[in-house]
Amino acid sequence: MASNQIMYILFSAMIIIFSVLTVTTRKILRAAVYLLFVLVSTSGLYFMLNYQFLAGVQLTLYAGGIVVLIIFSVLLTSHISQKFEPYGWKKMAFSALAAIAGAILSIITILDYNFSATTQAAKEIDMREIGLSLLSVDKDGYVLPFEVISILLLAAMIASIMVAKKGGPKRSDLQTTNKE
C-alpha cells in the first residue's frame, strides 16, 4: 500500500471517530478536545494534499484560535465537569434519521457522477504565488475579497466586544457608535 493511502486511512479514521464523539459525548470539555483533534487531522489531510499554507492557517486559526475561544466560553458559562442530562430519544431518532437520509442521498449522488479529470499540469503553489494573487487586481486576483474580509473582521471584533461587555450594550453606546 502506498504511503499516502496509509496516511489517508489514518487521518480519515481519526476524523470520523472524533467527530462522532464530539457530537455524542456528554461532557462538554471533552467535546471541545475532540473537536481539536478533528481540526488537527483535517490539517494533516491538507498537508497530504500539498496545501501547506492552508494547513498552517487551519492549525493556527481553527485549532489555536477557535477551540481556545470555545474552551474559554465553556469555562465562563458552566461548570467544567457538568454533565448533561440524557437526551430525549425522539429528538435523537429524528435527527439521526434526517442525517442518515441526507448522507445516503449525497453518497449516492457522488458515486453516480463521473468526475472528469483535467489533463493540465499541476501548478506549484508557493508563498510567492499566494501573496501575489492575494493582492493582484488581475482576472485571478483576490484583492477585493481580501479587503472585504478585513472589514468583516473589524466589524466582528467590534460587535463581539460590544455585545459581550459587562452590562451588555446600552442604548447610549449604540448611539455613540453610530455618530462616529
Place this chain on the structure above:
Amino acid sequence: MINFNYTIWILLLPFLMFIFLGLAGHKYFPKFSGIIGTTGLAIITALSYITAYKYFFLTEKIDEAYQKITAANTVWLQLTDKLHIDIGILLDPISVMMLVVITTVSFMVHIYSLGYMKGEKGFERFFAFLSLFSFSMLGLVLATNIFQMYIFWELVGVSSFLLIGFYYQKPSAVRASKKAFIVTRFADLGFLIGILILSFNTKTFDFITLTDPSGSAITQGTGIGFLGLSIMTWSMIFVFMGGVGKSAMFPFHIWLPDAMEGPTPVSALIHAATMVVAGVYLVARMFPIYSIAAPVALDVVAYVGAFSSLFAAVIACTQTDIKRVLAYSTMSQIGYMMLALGVSGYGGHQGLGYMASMFHLFTHAMFKALLFLGAGAIIHAVHSNHMTEMGGLRKYLPITHMTFLIACLTIAGIPPLSGFFSKDEILAAAFNHNKILFAVEYAVAGLTAFYMFRLYFSIFWGRDTHYHHAPHEAPATMTIPLIILAIGAIFTGFIPFNEYVTSDGKGFESEIELIVAIPSVLIGLLGIGIAFVMYKKESAIPDKLATTFKYSYKWAYNKFYMDELYLFVTKRIIFRYISEPVAWFDRHVVDATMNAIANVTQTVSFRIREFQSGQLQKYAFVFITGAIMLAILFIYLWK
C-alpha cells in the same frame, strides 16, 4: 290626432308625492302633508276628467268603435328579440272609465282622511301610502301589456299590505296584513303561470296584439291540450286565479274581512272601490280571449262569481261588526260583476253582460265608498264597530244618516238610483244566458236588500242606546265627501254606458226589460220590508229566528269555518310535514356544515401554530429535511 302625452303625469305625480311625503313628510311637513297629498290628487283628478272628455267626445271613432290608443310606451326589458316587457299607457274605454273612478274615489278619500286621521301618529306616512296606492292602481289600469299589469298588481298588493298594517303596533292588524299579502301572493302565482303559458303560446305580452279579435294571437293554442281543455283555456283559468285572489272570490276571500283592521278610509278606497275590482278589470281587459278562445274559462268565471256572491250574502246576514258586513257586501257585489262578465258574449247586444259589469263597477265604487266613509263617520262618533252597541243614531248624525240611507237604497236596487240600473242590466244579461245563475242572483238581490237594511235599521233606529259621550256629527272634511259621493250615487245611473263602454268599442241599443226589472224591484222591497219588521224597533224576532235555525245560524256566523279550515291545512299539514323538516335540515345540515368548516379551520390553525415554537433545533430540522426532499425531487424525480 289628439295629444294624450300629458297622461304620463297622471302616473308620475302620485309616485312623486309618495317619494316626497315618504322621505320628507315626517321631518318637515308633519301637519301639512295631508294638504300636499290631497292637492296632488286633485290635479290628477282634473287631468283624468279632461282625458275622459277628450277620449269619449273628441277622438274620432273608426267603424263606430272606440280605438285603443297607446299614449306612451317604452321597452323596459328585452327578453328575446320578439318578446319584450314594456311600460306604457293604454287608453281605451274601460281604462279611461277606471281612471275617472279611481281618481274620484281616491280624491274623496284624501279629503275625508284629512279629518278622520287628524292627530294620528303617522299622518304623513298614511298620505304617502295613499299616494303609492293611487300610483299602483293607475299603473295597473293604464297598462299596455300584461306583464306591466302584473308588476303593478304586485305593487297594489304591497300598498294594501302597508295600509292594512298601518297600526303596526296592533298584533291583529299585523296578522291581517300578512294574511292579505300571503293569500293574494299565492293567487298571483296562478296569475304568473297563466301569463307564462299565454305568452309562450302567443309570443307577445302586448294587450292590443293579444286581444285583437281578428288577429292571430287569439287562435293560438286552441287545440285540445291537457285533460280535455285547450292550452288557452288553462292559461285563462290560471290568470283568473289571480283575479280570484285580488277580488276576494271564493276560495281566496279569507283576507278581505280581516283587512278591515286597517283605518276606514283605507277600507273605503282599497277594499271597496278600487283594488278589489282589479280582478274584474283583468277579466274585462282579456275579455276577447275569454269569450272567443276560452269560453270554458268564462263559465268558470261565472260560476265562481255567482257562488261567491251567494256565500257572502248569507254570511253578511249574521255579522255584527259593521265593517265586516260591508266587506261581505263588497264580496257579494263583485261576485255580481264577475257573473256579468261570465254570461256575456262578444260584440253588440251579446256583450250586454260586459257593459253591465263595467257599469256596476262604476256605480258600486261610488256607493260602496260612500257606505264605508259613512261607517267611518259612525265609528268616529261612537268609538265602536259593533251594531249591538249602536241604535237611534239618526238623532245625532243627520248628514251621515241621509247619505247612508241613500247608499243603502242604491245597493238594494230601488229606482231611480244608480244601483237599480246597473243591477238590472246584470240580471237581464243573466236571464238571457243561464236561468240557474239568474235565480241565484235574484235570491242574492233579495238578501242584499235584507242585510243592508238590517245594518241601517240597527244603527240608526232600533233601541235608543244611552251613550257615554253624546255622539257628534263629523267635521266638514268628512261630510263633504259623503255628500259628493251621494250625489254621484244618485245621478250616475243615468250615464248611457251602452254607448261608451262595450265589449268591442261600438255602442249598442239597450233598454230596460220590464220582465226582469219589476221582479227585482219587488224582491228588493221585500227584503227591506222584512228588515223593517225585524229591526226597526227593538224586537225578539231576530233571536227567535237564530235559535230556530241554530245550526245554519252558527255556520253562517262563523263564516262557514273557512278560516279554521285554512289554518288547519297550513298549521297541521304544511307546517308540520313540509316546513319543519326543511327548517330542521337548514339548522342541522346547512348550519352544521358552516360550523364544521369554521371548527376545522380553527383546529388546523391551532395545530399549524405550533410550527412557530421558538425552538431553534426544530426549525433546523425542518430546514434540513426540506432541503433533502427538494434534493431528491430535483435530482432523481424531475426528469
Place this chain on the structure above:
Amino acid sequence: MNTGIPLQYFLILATIMFFTGVYGFLTRRNLITILMSVELILNSVNINFIAFNRYLFPHKMEGMFFSLFVIAVAASEAAVAIAIIINIYRRFTTINVEDVNELKY
C-alpha cells in the same frame, strides 16, 4: 501524491463529517456544542473544496482561496456567536437551547 486515492473517497469523508455536524446541530442542547457542530460543518466544506481543487483543477487556486476565506469568516462568526452566548447566559442563566424560546406564538 494523490494517486491511488480516488476523488470520491475525499468527498465521502467530507459528507460523513458534514452530516455528523448536522446531527450534532439538531441534537445537542448546549449552545456551545451547537457551535462546535457548526464548525464541523464548515470544515467538511473546506475539505470538499480542497479535494476538488487538487483533483479537477490542479492549475488553479480558487479552491484554496475559498477555503482560506471560509476559515477567516468562520473565525469571526465564532467570535460573535460566543459573545451572543455570553449575553444569553447573563439573561437566562442557562445556555440550554430549549429554554431560549421566547420568540414563539
